[in-house]
Amino acid sequence: xxxxxxxxxxxxxxxxxxxxxxxxxxxxxxYAGYKLVRGAGCRGGFCGSCPTLYRREGNHRIFTALACxxxxxxxxxxxxxxxxxxxxxxxxxxTITPQANTLLQHFPEIAGCVACNTCTRSCPQGLPVMDxxxxxxxxxxxxxxxxxxxxxxCGICSSRCPADIKHYAVGLLARRLYGKYITRNAPDLxxxxxxxxxxxxxxxxxxxxxxxxxxxxxxxxxxTFEVAAEQEDPYSATRSYNSAMDPVDYQDELEVSG
Amino acid sequence: MSIAYYPGCTIKVSAPEHELAALAVMRALGLDLxxxxxxxxxxxxxxxxxxxxIRHMAPVRVFARLQQQGEREVVTLCxxxxxxxxxxxxVARRQPEQMDAIKATSGDELNYDGSAEVLHxxxxxxxxxxxxxxxxxxxxxxxxxxxxxxxxxxxxxxxxVGLDDPEAPTVLGDLMAALGATVVxxxxxxxxxxxxxxxNRENLVxxxxxxxxxxxxANGANVIVLSCPLCHFNLATRQSTPxxxxxxxxxxxxxxxxxxxxxxxxxxxxxxxxxxxALPTAQHAQAVPMCTKGER
Numbered sequence: 001x002x003x004x005x006x007x008x009x010x011x012x013x014x015x016x017x018x019x020x021x022x023x024x025x026x027x028x029x030x031y032a033g034y035k036l037v038r039g040a041g042c043r044g045g046f047c048g049s050c051p052t053l054y055r056r057e058g059n060h061r062i063f064t065a066l067a068c069x070x071x072x073x074x075x076x077x078x079x080x081x082x083x084x085x086x087x088x089x090x091x092x093x094x095t096i097t098p099q100a101n102t103l104l105q106h107f108p109e110i111a112g113c114v115a116c117n118t119c120t121r122s123c124p125q126g127l128p129v130m131d132x133x134x135x136x137x138x139x140x141x142x143x144x145x146x147x148x149x150x151x152x153x154c155g156i157c158s159s160r161c162p163a164d165i166k167h168y169a170v171g172l173l174a175r176r177l178y179g180k181y182i183t184r185n186a187p188d189l190x191x192x193x194x195x196x197x198x199x200x201x202x203x204x205x206x207x208x209x210x211x212x213x214x215x216x217x218x219x220x221x222x223x224t225f226e227v228a229a230e231q232e233d234p235y236s237a238t239r240s241y242n243s244a245m246d247p248v249d250y251q252d253e254l255e256v257s258g
Numbered sequence: 259m260s261i262a263y264y265p266g267c268t269i270k271v272s273a274p275e276h277e278l279a280a281l282a283v284m285r286a287l288g289l290d291l292x293x294x295x296x297x298x299x300x301x302x303x304x305x306x307x308x309x310x311x312i313r314h315m316a317p318v319r320v321f322a323r324l325q326q327q328g329e330r331e332v333v334t335l336c337x338x339x340x341x342x343x344x345x346x347x348x349v350a351r352r353q354p355e356q357m358d359a360i361k362a363t364s365g366d367e368l369n370y371d372g373s374a375e376v377l378h379x380x381x382x383x384x385x386x387x388x389x390x391x392x393x394x395x396x397x398x399x400x401x402x403x404x405x406x407x408x409x410x411x412x413x414x415x416x417x418x419v420g421l422d423d424p425e426a427p428t429v430l431g432d433l434m435a436a437l438g439a440t441v442v443x444x445x446x447x448x449x450x451x452x453x454x455x456x457x458n459r460e461n462l463v464x465x466x467x468x469x470x471x472x473x474x475x476a477n478g479a480n481v482i483v484l485s486c487p488l489c490h491f492n493l494a495t496r497q498s499t500p501x502x503x504x505x506x507x508x509x510x511x512x513x514x515x516x517x518x519x520x521x522x523x524x525x526x527x528x529x530x531x532x533x534x535x536a537l538p539t540a541q542h543a544q545a546v547p548m549c550t551k552g553e554r
Contacts (some may be wrong), residue, residue: 100271115316121365134298138270162312234402 008074025052025067026080030089045124048154056077064156066124084155088169098177100139107170110137112163119157119167125150129157129167136170144171144205145178261382261422262329263291264320266339267299273336273487274281275525279510280335280379282523286514287387287395294320295327297372300339304346308494317346318360331375335510337412337486343376344419356438380429380485380509381421389436397518399438405512406442407431409472410489411450423446430483433509437516442479446470451492457468460496467496483512494515 005020017032026040041047051065058076067080104110110133119129127204132147142240148171157167193200211219271276272285284291298319300348300476320343324332334340346376350372361369383392386486407430414420414427422429427448431441449470452463470493475484484490490506 099273104271113299113300113316114312115319115362116312117315117319117367121367130298131296134267137299138265138267210480253485 010072010075011077013079019070020100021074023072025054025065025070025072025076026050028072029067029080036080039067039080043068048152051080051081051084051124051154051156052078053159055152062072064122064124064160067153069124081155081159085160086155086158086166086169088166091173093165093176093180096177099140099179101141102177103136103141103144103170103174106165106173107136107157109165110170113137113165114163116160116162118160119165122160123155124156125149125152126149132171132174133165135165136174141174141177142182144174145182148172148174151208158174259288260290260292262324262332262357263293264291264297264300264324264332264334264339264343264376265286266334266336267337268487272435273490273508276487276490276508276510279524279526281509281510282519283513283517284379286517286519287391289382289387291333293496294329294332295546298323300334300336300342302338302340302342308473311356311363314346317343318350318357318370319368321347321350321372321376322368322370322372326468330373333377333379335379335485335489336346336411337378338354338488340376340378340421341412343417344458345374345416347376348418352454357446374492378421378485379471380413380433383415383433384429389432391421392433392513393436396437397517398516400434400512400516400532401440402436402440403434403436403481403512404442404479405434405439406477406482406495407434407447407450407472407509408451408474408482408484408489410484410486411448411453412488413484430485430509434483434512436513439512439516442474442477444470444477446473451489453488453492456492457538463492464496464498466482467493468498471497471499474504479504481507481512483507483509485509489492 005022007018008021009016009018010032011017012029012032019028019031019041023031026079029036039050041049045066048066050066051229052067052070054065055061055077056063057077073184089106096106113130113133115130115134117130119133120127120131123129127150128147131235132144135141135143135147140239148168151168151171153168153172155168155244156181158165177199207215208219278436281291299316300320301313303313307313320332324330332343350370354372357370357372379496383389407427409422409427409430413429414424417424425448431443434441444471449466449478451470452459452466456463457506471482478488482493483508484493485508490508494503494506511524511526515526516519
């Protein structure tokens with residue numbers, strides 16, 4: 001007979017509920033009887049749709065978290081923020097260019113940053129949010145893009161900022177500018193695409209299409225990797241490419257498609 | 259010798275030529291400036307409100323980061339950054355209880371005891387390198403230049419953080435003399451350029467710029483030299499004599515020219531090739547519109 005988890009008390013939308021310890025905030029909300037139709041997505045900490053504001057008993061501070069990634073505590077008082085309002089001036093990536101003041105022109109409020117670091121302290125991804133806003137302020141688009149690369153746009157930073165900066169939108173524009181204008185073109189890629197378009201690989205692809213799922217899996221498991229070049233840059237977006245440490249669980253993918 | 263370097267946002271966005279020239283000139287003098295690994299805006303303006311501590315967080319964080327990066331001294335080019343950082347440092351030293359409040363507000367992550375030091379590049383040049391060493395490095399003396407040094411406010415005021423006599427400063431003049439230039443003086447050298455009033459009181463700035471440039475011309479100057487990127491913006495873009503504006507250069511750029519460094523390494527536009535030719539003879543330097551910033 002399995003042991004029952006002890007019940008704790010949390011306050012949700014101004015009402016107390018007894019829920020088992022060890023649940024995530026999201027699971028506790030559902031245990032309490034709510035159905036989440038907003039503010040819930042991947043449940044894996046990646047989609048950024050479940051930002052939550054809460055206080056702890058005996059602590060005057062406001063805390064923030066992703067509801068799917070944080071365990072409920074006794075005495076917790078919480079409220080869901082299904083999204084953080086975001087208004088930005090529209091821009092056309094084909095007409096703007098990556099100048100030193102491009103980010104400042106689109107988001108003049110970044111000049112109001114007082115470097116209090118509240119954004120960084122609230123980021124569930126552990127990103128140096130204030131540092132990428134500061135990089136944006138001084139026109140270092142590349143650094144802003146790389147430092148904000150793992151942003152999931154949950155908006156918690158923006159909900160806490162005393163200067164009302166829209167951090168995640170600034171990072172998004174920085175990454176767009178970086179991707180479109182600053183990253184180097186890969187001549188090998190263009191060559192390979194041209195070769196595919198002229199039909200150089202059609203015979204091999206046709207042959208693959210005739211294979212069974214088992215044969216495909218066997219081929220997949222026997223695949224080889226190019227040795228990844230050693231890179232000094234810890235922020236390199238390509239550092240993990242060509243690595244045998246494939247982050248994708250390919251077995252699952254094959255099961256689904258097979 | 260290598261010193262930590264704090265650029266500031268304005269240098270990066272609006273005055274990259276000053277940085278380019280400064281780094282080139284310091285290399286030529288055997289001094290390496292290494293940019294802080296991570297830094298934030300200095301806070302721009304020193305807050306005079308005694309209870310507005312959040313306005314001191316940015317400069318205090320610069321010092322805290324400097325110490326985290328294993329440094330005690332940092333040099334800056336921007337007069338505004340210098341002034342804001344130096345005044346925040348005074349607060350840290352005189353009112354440690356305010357640092358305690360900032361520390362508490364930051365969730366205990368921002369901890370600074372006031373023991374770091376901010377220096378302006380002009381202090382390094384004057385007090386560490388020395389005018390004699392600068393003079394010795396000159397390859398192409400600026401004999402034909404008549405230079406009007408413009409100081410503005412932030413280098414000099416308030417007195418406690420100013421790096422020179424607030425009424426009769428000499429550092430830029432001494433530097434220009436060391437480069438072989440003739441120094442032209444005037445009582446408007448230390449008057450405020452109008453600063454941020456350029457945003458909403460353009461006439462005020464235009465009048466001040468007109469008075470300063472008129473005095474420089476009347477006293478025979480053919481170039482204005484300064485240090486502050488904000489003064490540079492006002493003086494270079496608000497002269498009302500298009501096509502015949504008095505050139506406005508950073509002292510680092512003139513040092514580079516005197517050291518014989520290529521103009522391209524000093525952030526000087528192509529048009530200044532003319533100016534370079536003029537260096538040995540230089541009678542027509544006045545007519546050369548060197549600063550094209552206004553047309554950007």
